[in-house]
Ligand SMILES: O=C(O)CCC(=O)C(=O)O
């Protein structure tokens with residue numbers, strides 16, 4: 045019997061008594077707790093009874109076996125373990141534990157209309173401490189043109205521009221990335237629709253206790269900690285065989301397909317950019333790409349509700365990304381990303397249709413500090429919701445992360461060498477506090 049089980053709920057089997065002929069057949073089961081959720085199931089009959097129920101959430105989800113004792117609605121129910129996939133296994137190993145944050149920030153935002161006050165746990169006194177620059181001269185985020193990078197006539201010049209952006213800003217906007225037709229429109233529409241569903245429906249893919257994937261919150265380590273003004277949907281999107289589709293929304297019905305296509309486009313784009321970066325750094329492309337073998341990718345979809353007291357809350361605490369490279373897509377036209385430059389916060393004006401690309405901690409370490417992983421945060425709009433998709437390209441498991449040998453010829457290593465699990469563990473334990481973790485890696 046196969047042992048992997050993905051449904052993290054108590055199940056009831058109302059149709060079980062009707063089984064008997066015509067296998068395989070499709071029917072629906074529902075979960076009693078905590079919500080009435082429908083799951084599709086495929087039932088197949090084993091050569092010898094008892095029958096095994098093979099659950100396929102939605103093809104091509106991995107199949108899981110429920111022991112035959114569950115066959116009748118009268119039998120005792122069995123608490124099932126959620127399958128969070130490889131990523132959760134790593135988290136388990138690392139002993140990184142988030143505390144449950146059981147309220148949706150969107151619901152909190154709705155309630156403020158009644159009380160008029162932001163709950164104390166979301167009030168961030170530190171926001172006012174640092175000046176913010178909006179539209180200042182000389183503070184234009186570099187714009188990189190993908191079509192020029194790929195055109196032999198202009199690629200050298202554009203590559204140099206990209207290199208300078210990675211060294212001086214750690215961020216740039218990528219235009220002309222040539223995504224297929226309406227894909228960006230589709231992903232934007234599907235994500236917006238998901239977040240506009242009633243809370244009960246979003247909870248169908250809730251992050252389980254000690255889980256990492258699904259709808260909920262990350263980086264909450266204590267009941268006292270101040271909270272970010274955001275609800276998220278986090279999914280490990282690549283490699284494809286490591287997806288836990290149970291956490292992929294089925295509403296809207298096009299969500300999974302759109303996400304799959306978007307994920308592939310970004311993965312291909314990440315390879316193109318890693319290659320350009322290798323050229324710019326003067327290192328072997330394979331040496332750089334080797335760290336990202338298998339192209340692990342995850343997505344954090346951020347839903348920032350509006351807040352009438354927006355200057356009291358923070359959408360996302362100052363942090364660097366603990367990965368190689370991140371692509372940020374603004375799903376609607378509401379701004380809120382700020383990056384720290386020269387000790388001040390600088391508001392990013394996203395070009396419509398562009399992707400905001402930023403260097404993560406891993407690339408800063410690999411390049412021995414030549415490329416910069418820059419601190420950034422998200423602020424809240426007083427009247428409009430803001431939605432973004434951050435797509436992270438991470439290191440492969442089993443890799444070591446340290447300055448690339450080819451870059452050391454000119455000087456000493458400035459960062460420690462760590463195994464990828466150690467590295468990620470350290471990142472999460474540092475609790476999203478600016479550049480604290482990255483600084484701790486310096487020799
Ligand atoms: O939503 C944003 O503007 C920033 C998101 C981000 O930095 C992240 O998810 O890591």
Ligand SMILES: [Fe+2]
Nearest residue numbers: 364365420434
């Ligand atoms: Fe980030």
